[in-house]
Amino acid sequence: MKTVLKKIPDASLVIAGSTISSEGKEYFKKLRHMSSELSLEGSVKIEERYLSESEFTRYITTAGVVILPYVRALGASGIMSLALSYRIPVIAAGSGPLFEEVSDIVSVVPPMNAEALANEITRLLGSVEYRTTLLRNSEKYISEHDWAVVAREIYEEYIKKINVNKKY
Numbered sequence: 001m002k003t004v005l006k007k008i009p010d011a012s013l014v015i016a017g018s019t020i021s022s023e024g025k026e027y028f029k030k031l032r033h034m035s036s037e038l039s040l041e042g043s044v045k046i047e048e049r050y051l052s053e054s055e056f057t058r059y060i061t062t063a064g065v066v067i068l069p070y071v072r073a074l075g076a077s078g079i080m081s082l083a084l085s086y087r088i089p090v091i092a093a094g095s096g097p098l099f100e101e102v103s104d105i106v107s108v109v110p111p112m113n114a115e116a117l118a119n120e121i122t123r124l125l126g127s128v129e130y131r132t133t134l135l136r137n138s139e140k141y142i143s144e145h146d147w148a149v150v151a152r153e154i155y156e157e158y159i160k161k162i163n164v165n166k167k168y
Contacts, residue, residue, distance in 0.1 A: 001040050003118035008125055013040075016047040016059050061086050065124050070094040071111045080106060081145050084138045089131050091120050105138040 004011050019025055028048045035044040051059065060066060066083035070093050080102075083090050090106040092099065099108045107124060109116040124131055143149065 001044060001118070002038060003115070004121050005040075005043060007122045011043065011064075011121075011125070013044045014047065014059055014063070015044070016051055016056075018048060018050045057082075060088060063088050065121060066090045067117070067121070068092040069111075069117075081142075084135075084142050085146060087135050089124055089134050089138075091117065091124065093117060102141075105134065105141045107134060 001011075001013055004013075015028075015031060019028065025048075028046065032046055035041055035046065060079075060083055063083070066079065066088050068077060068080060068090060077092075080090050080092065084105065091109060092102065092106050093109050093111045093113070095108075095110060102108065107120050109120050124134075
């Protein structure tokens, strides 16, 4: 965050959500300690708690970028889909075939690489053209993964199954 703040002094970081694992709780504790140690309290807000749907939506829709700091393989990401549906660009940390599949719609950086992440944040926030390109590329993904589209596809599959079963 220090690197980002050097280039974008009014940037802020919100880390929000809850965890039930002891590993997650320890991670939040470490984040608080790092924020304090680096004197970032004015730029970093940590909300370690359950967020209501409206709070969650407010955080997503007011973000300049959504960062998904994965360290393991990505399956499907509800947060990524939601951010893209609100036309908020996404940076995902990760590697492997699943990240390669989304690399044209979200920015992908190596996991556990703070420098690469900071550089990508400043690139994304600093370049309207780059941001627009990523969002334009994500439109097809959004149209195929929107909840209404997915629900309709599931409904149509159920109807097919019901109709097939009626024949027997």
